[in-house]
Amino acid sequence: MLELITFSTLNGLLYGMLLFMMASGLTLIFSMMGVLNFAHASFYMLGAYFGFEISRRIGFWPGFVVAPLLVGAVGALVERYGLRRVHRYGHVAELLFTFGLAFVLEELVNMFWGKLPVDYRVPPSLDFVAFRLFDTTYPAYRMFMLLVAVAMFAFLIAVLTRSRVGLIIQAALTHPDMVAMLGHNVPRIFMLVFGVGAALAGLAGVIAGPALVTQPSMAALLGPILFVVIVVGGLGSLAGAFVASLLIGLVQTFAVAINVSLADVVGAEAAARLGDLGTVTVAQIAPVIPYLLLVLVLIFRPKGLMGTRET
Amino acid sequence: MRSLVIAASLALGAAAAFGASLAQADNLKIGYIDPLSGGGASVGEVGLKHFQFLADEINAKGGVNGQQIEIVPFDGKTNPQESLIQAQKAIDQGIRFITQGNGSSVAGALLDFVAKYNDRNPGKEVLYFNYAAVDPVLTNDKCSFWHFRWDANSDIKMAALTNFLKQRPAVKKIYLINQDYSFGQSVRTQARAMLKEKRPDIEIVGDELHPLLKITDFSPYIAKIKASGADTVITGNWGQDIALLLKAAADAGLQTDFYTYYAGGAGGPTAIKQTGLSDRVFDIVEGNANDAPASAQKTEQEFRDKYGVTLWYPRAVNEMRMFAKAANEAKSNDPKAVAAKLEDMKVEGFDGGEIVMRKDDHQLFQDMFVRSFGPLKPGQKFDEEKTGWGWTTQGRVAGKDTLLPTTCKMERP
Missing domain, CATH: 3.40.50.2300 (Response regulator)
Structure with missing residues (x-):
């Protein structure tokens, strides 16, 4: 039991941190520009594929550095030449733009790398067992993922609260017009934020690619859950996104481990009246739980856990 | 105009x-x-x-x-x-x-x-x-x-797999993990029924259904299998669901036998090699290239x-x-x-x-083959996904021995 709890916690934290790497960019972009970026998970996918392509040619580590930068550049270009033009037609147009972009990116990846999963491997330098606990091994690569995610979180917090750029970004979050009046180039800040957000998602892709699967559907698999994270965490709140990511990571992982069904709680006879619903175990509905959370949060606390404004 | x-x-x-x-x-x-x-x-x-x-x-x-x-x-x-x-x-x-x-x-x-x-x-x-x-x-x-x-069909495959299990007394605790749709459910039901009949001594320590082709990380499931103390896993998973399951097993160092329907699919062989489970992952198919006719x-x-x-x-x-x-x-x-x-x-x-x-x-x-996956044996020509490992036939069931009765009442035009 202790073994299950330990490893579920580790797995949940890791999944949560991975979610956070993407959600942080998404929530920054949303709170600043008001754009719900449907293509955000696509940048994650691009990161994985760029990482794969570079690691295949020169090695994992160059890919680890270069791929997120490339994705960031793609993101900045998308903002500069796509979103900014669409911006003047309002939020719905922007939403539709990113929605379409997600499909275009997926199709492009299909064309370049095919629909089959690519063989993106863990680098040999990290391909060993980090520790062994209760006879279960934990791969070093997963520890590395966790470290990268934590480092990125620390870096982000430091930039946002301690640097000049961070202060301007924070100001632009709430008072974009005032910031522009003060002589700052708000469109450029937007481009920067979009680029950095994309780069963070790209970084998540680079490190998640070898551990999970690198395939064109990876964006579609992870995309919806990101929206859950930013809504539950509260729009515009980085801390909220962090808490929500970990919460969802842990909830999903632990739910898988729980074999309790309604029948076990209220008794088989009472549960039988509910039909199949009575005998379904928590483990079976694990994938739906985050969305249930989304619905409940929207009903009872539209601000999200730590948000400052209504959704 | x-x-x-x-x-x-x-x-x-x-x-x-x-x-x-x-x-x-x-x-x-x-x-x-x-x-x-x-x-x-x-x-x-x-x-x-x-x-x-x-x-x-x-x-x-x-x-x-x-x-x-x-x-x-x-x-x-x-x-x-x-x-x-x-x-x-x-x-x-x-x-x-x-x-x-x-x-x-x-x-x-x-x-x-x-x-x-x-x-x-x-x-x-x-x-x-x-x-x-x-x-x-x-x-x-x-x-x-x-x-x-x-x-x-799935029953025929399960019958062949469970017959094979009869000869393996070391198997004591089985964990079932399947995709949550008609096929996965039929695998679990048949596995339970046939094991009960052929190996009543086997304990089923887990019976899992997970969403079809939606899981990207099977680590939570592997942790659960590990905690259950199972020595063998039976799964009908296919596509990425089998490849990722095996990959997560490799990461966690899970050392159980796997009886599968589709471990040979894309990514499966690579993942098996990562687990290091030499000739302990089995599948059930209608042919094995390594000892097929010329x-x-x-x-x-x-x-x-x-x-x-x-x-x-x-x-x-x-x-x-x-x-x-x-x-x-x-x-x-x-x-x-x-x-x-x-x-x-x-x-x-x-x-x-x-x-x-x-x-x-x-x-x-048709004749069915139970195969195991491991390092190529002398004389074997075909490895999988460039791993240097290939399939070895462990058992062959003649087509006539797989005949199961049918409840079909065919309406002919």
Whole structure:
């Protein structure tokens, strides 16, 4: 039991941190520009594929550095030449733009790398067992993922609260017009934020690619859950996104481990009246739980856990 | 004037389209409806290559009754609704043979759809060839004259696997993990029933259903298997669900035997090698290239040379060859005539042994092989995914020993 709890916690934290790497960019972009970026998970996918392509040619580590930068550049270009033009037609147009972009990116990846999963491997330098606990091994690569995610979180917090750029970004979050009046180039800040957000998602892709699967559907698999994270965490709140990511990571992982069904709680006879619903175990509905959370949060606390404004 | 121009160009366009369809009408088209995107794409894409390869093979020998076979791909997205739309699209193009394999939920929907369509459109019947959807119900309660299945159904496979388990007394605690849809559920039910009968001493320590093709990280499930103390895992998972399950097992150092239906699929062999479970991961298939007859090995080599992937589906070879034979013997490419010839057809299977398409339920019976995956043994030619590991036959069940009774009451036109 202790073994299950330990490893579920580790797995949940890791999944949560991975979610956070993407959600942080998404929530920054949303709170600043008001754009719900449907293509955000696509940048994650691009990161994985760029990482794969570079690691295949020169090695994992160059890919680890270069791929997120490339994705960031793609993101900045998308903002500069796509979103900014669409911006003047309002939020719905922007939403539709990113929605379409997600499909275009997926199709492009299909064309370049095919629909089959690519063989993106863990680098040999990290391909060993980090520790062994209760006879279960934990791969070093997963520890590395966790470290990268934590480092990125620390870096982000430091930039946002301690640097000049961070202060301007924070100001632009709430008072974009005032910031522009003060002589700052708000469109450029937007481009920067979009680029950095994309780069963070790209970084998540680079490190998640070898551990999970690198395939064109990876964006579609992870995309919806990101929206859950930013809504539950509260729009515009980085801390909220962090808490929500970990919460969802842990909830999903632990739910898988729980074999309790309604029948076990209220008794088989009472549960039988509910039909199949009575005998379904928590483990079976694990994938739906985050969305249930989304619905409940929207009903009872539209601000999200730590948000400052209504959704 | 303007409307005249539009009308004229429309008419021209229609004529051109009509001309094009006339030109292509010379080909005998087979609609291939399987996932070409999403989580099932990794298997759907390779399946498509099989059929294109087999069509080329038949075409090189002059085709079927003088017609060349053309495989037309449709993306069913492992989704029943989507697949029905694609089937309708295929029929609208004049296609009268469709083939599909991935997803018994899809197969069930297609089977219904084809049966109803044929009822309403006598003389324009459509025939449905199933090469991989193995839910037993398709050739039992839901059986249809218009459906033929070349893969052994899930019960037959489970019977072979559990027979094999009888000889392995070391197996004491089994964990079942399957995909949450009709096929996965039938695997778990049959596994429970057959184990109870053949190995009552075995304890089932876990019985898991997870969403179909949606999980990207199986670590939580592996932690659970580990905690259960299981020494063996039985799973019907396919596509990325088996590859990722094995990958997560490798990461956590899970040391159990695996009895699978589809560990040979994309990514599976690579993941098995990572687990280091040498000859402890088994699968159940209708052929093993490493000890197949010379003719099958030659085809395997040609297929690998051409596409760089393994020929996963010997049953697809049987399907297309039997189809061509039936049509040629019937001297007609009409689905009804072909169906009549396929019934009770007996031929030599691709991997040896006689194979029979049973008339009662349109289920093919063939020799089945239990294989294990490990380092290539001396004399073995084929490894998988460049791992240096390959499949070794551990047990062979003759086709006649896999005969299970059917509840099918076939309605014939």
